[in-house]
Amino acid sequence: MRILHTSDWHLGQSFFGKSRRAEHQAFLDWLIEIIAKQQIDLLIVAGDIFDTGTPPSYARTLYNQFIVALQHVNCRLVIVAGNHDSVATLNESESLLACLNTHVVAAASDNLDKQVFCVDDRTGKAGAVICAVPFLRPRDMVLSEAGQSEQQKQQRLGDAIATHYQTLFEQAQTLAAQYSPALPIIMTGHLTTVGASTSDSVRDIYIGSLDAFNAHHFPAADYIALGHIHRMQKVAKTEHIRYSGSPIPLSFDELKQQKQLMLVEFDAAQTVISEIEIPTFQPLYYIKGDLASIKTELDNIDISGEQTIWLSVQVQAQDYLTDLQQRIIQLIDDRPIEVLQLTRQRNSQTKAIEQQHKETLAELDVQQVFDRRLASEHFEGEPEQQRLGRLQQLFSQVVNDVQSKEAE
Template identity: 55%
Template sequence: MKILHTSDWHLGQSFFTKSRKDEHQKFIGWLLQLVAKEQIDAVIIAGDIFDTGTPPSYAREMYNQFVVDIQKLNCVLVVLGGNHDSVSTLNESKQILACLNTFVVASTGITTAEQVFTITDKQGAPGAILCAVPFIRARDVLQSSAGETGLQKRQALGEAIKEHYQSLYHLALSKRQDSGIDIPIIATGHLTALGVTQSESVRDIYIGTLDGFAADGFPPADYIALGHIHKPQIVAKSEHIRYSGSPIPLSFDELGKPKQVMLVEFTGSSCKELTPVDVPSFQAMEVLKGELSSIEKALTRFKNYEASSPCWLCIEVDSQDYLSDLQARIQTLTEGLNVDVLQLRRNRNQRRQLLNQVNKETLAELSPEEVFEKRLDMETFDTSEDADQEQVTLKQVRQRFAQVLSEVEHEGTNL
């Protein structure tokens, strides 16, 4: 039995106003070729198939076409809901996709029996038993009690998730025993396991409730396919508990490490081989750091860059002085080059120095407007290289601050 584990596609993502449609389409084409070449029996997408609960129409079309194309390869598809996915959006096509050998588990708000099922190999024989666990919403597994502290709520949710996994695993064991066939039990999940490395594009999915799930809470399944963390990695030094990571970089800090899908091969119930397969890069992306002079030098190599699409850049400037015309300078340096500056920011050390400078001034010396403007000076708004758009954003932020300040001052006079 051959399983392909992937996750966090985020179809429909807008990346600093740039569509990822072409990248996703190329990735899907590459994935279908891999499924055909390796004769994959089942593909598991461990959550976040879409980037938002209301994905654009092209993302839905891409998803539906992928389902059709993968069935032509006689391959089972399992789609798990993630924290970015809408339960209703995934469920709206669930019954139709079931006719195309596709299992969709959008939430844990269904019966336990519906979350444990057998998937077949290419010959139609039972190949594995799946404990299909999507992103777990607290309301689906836990009933809160009045008077609980934050710590008690976190502990209760952790225990509820652990119990949910254990109940599914015991049901899977019973199914395997009843079948009399030596097949693996595979569990899934879309959460943050303790001890993993996150990236900037990963949102904390249990804010104020659960920081991470302890790896010892997972059942002793033969393989555990996880999603939510975008960097491929092993959990708790256990080779069989894996994050496949996202197939394309979803933030600039994900560059520098390969993007992967996991190929898992079983002989009977034993995991015979775990093979990370590197995903090709479908869009040039780079991070340039340093002083303006070094960045200018680094940009010269793009003078003869003739790719069909511009290279997307994140530029982080290191300067001891505050440069009010930084965006204009970068725009001049990149003019005529086949690049798009999607993110421009100042070095964190510089921002920290500015903050320390402000801290030396007492609040008594400054008006609320002055404090706000000093704090605003430390921010760089991600509006690509559109200086006009940055001014519009700044104007909106200032107007909102003025409105809030006026409301606070008005309330103060009525006390």
């Protein structure tokens, strides 16, 4: 059984006023080619198929045309809703798409058969058991109770989600055991897990009720395909719990990570997980610095392609320039570059960090942020050096305490 895991397509997204229609069309065409070339049995989209609950008509067209095209390469499809998706929008075509080898799960259901089912491979033979878990809305999982603290609300929702996963997993085990050998069990999810690295385009979910789900509460499925986080990553240092990330950059701070699909191969002996790199369909660049360094970086951008380059510029300047936008336009001249985002330096501390290291906070881990902050202070003399040592010791203790709680 060969499975592709992807998520967070966000069809219909408006990117600083620009449509992503051409990018998404190019990605979907490329994806069909990959599925045919790799002989993929099942494609899983782990949430946020659309960017909003009321996607534009062209986004619905892309969605429907892709499902039709998928029939020509003999591949099954499982789609679960994300927090951006409308349950009603996905449900309106659920029955019709079921006739096209497509399972759509828009919400949790009391009928577990809607979320736990067997999927055949390309030959028509049973290949895997799917536990299709969409974004679990708090109102569907727990009833609000007066007088509860924020911590109690988080605990109740976390417990309810863990119970839901465990209930589905037990039914999946029963179904998988009916085959010889037993079928692999694949679960999905659309949520934030403890320790996941987010990006600017990720909108927080479970606000006011659950910050992040502890990955150790996932059942022992053979593979867990997650969505919501746009950076491809492993979860809780495991191989089999993965975020696939979005197929195209949904914000400029996602440019440093190569976009990928997860390829999961099951056979009688082992499970093999690998990545397939996704090409760039729309050139995006992010540059920062003073006007002189921005000019240098602009001169180094490859403009030989046919597409207009979308650019984000962050200007570091001591003086407040009233004609900043006009100056940037003059630097671009007649090159095929369009500035979609123009920002100034944020605050003094971030400015000091970025001027020295040319990094954004999104690129740094916790320890690096702390070290950069210490570097902006002066610790001269023995008393100050002792103070520095105490600060470093206290910081390490706090980080260790937090990591220990996350591991529980």
